[in-house]
Amino acid sequence: NFKFPPMLLLLNLSGHQDGVRDLSFAPSGSLILVSASRDKTLHIWDLNKHGKQIRVLSGRLQWVYCCSISPDCSMLCSAAGEKSVFLWSMRSYTLIRKLEGH
Incomplete structure (x- = not known):
């Protein structure tokens, strides 16, 4: 009888001002986390610094559905309801x- 702790x-x-739709950890192991939300923003968090919010990326017209960080941690990709994909710099945000084209 195993019991979970x-x-x-x-x-x-x-x-965020609305529901979070997706989360993506930096593949580098740096404990950077990106959250995508129905509030039309992406938030970047540093979990090494007690969850300090590093940056908020905004300017979307519709919900941000998903996000993903590139393997080398240089770019962030996000998709919103605007039939577009957005590429962001993870260095300059x-x-x-x-x-x-969708």
């Missing part, structure tokens, strides 16, 4: 390119 809340990350 009780759940322990490590951090409570708050800042600026928009690199908007890919359209």
Whole structure:
């Protein structure tokens, strides 16, 4: 009879104004986390610094559905309900390119 240990809340990350749709950890093991939300923003968190919010990326017209960080941690990709994909720099936190065509 195996019993799971009780759940322990490590951090409570708050800042979005609506539901979170997706989460993506940096593959580098740096404990950087990106959250995509129905509030039309992406939030970047540093879990090494007690969940400090590093940056908020905004400018979307619709919900941000998903996000993913590139294997080398240089770019962040996000998709929103605008039939476009957005590529962001993870160094300067600026928009690199908007890919359209869907």
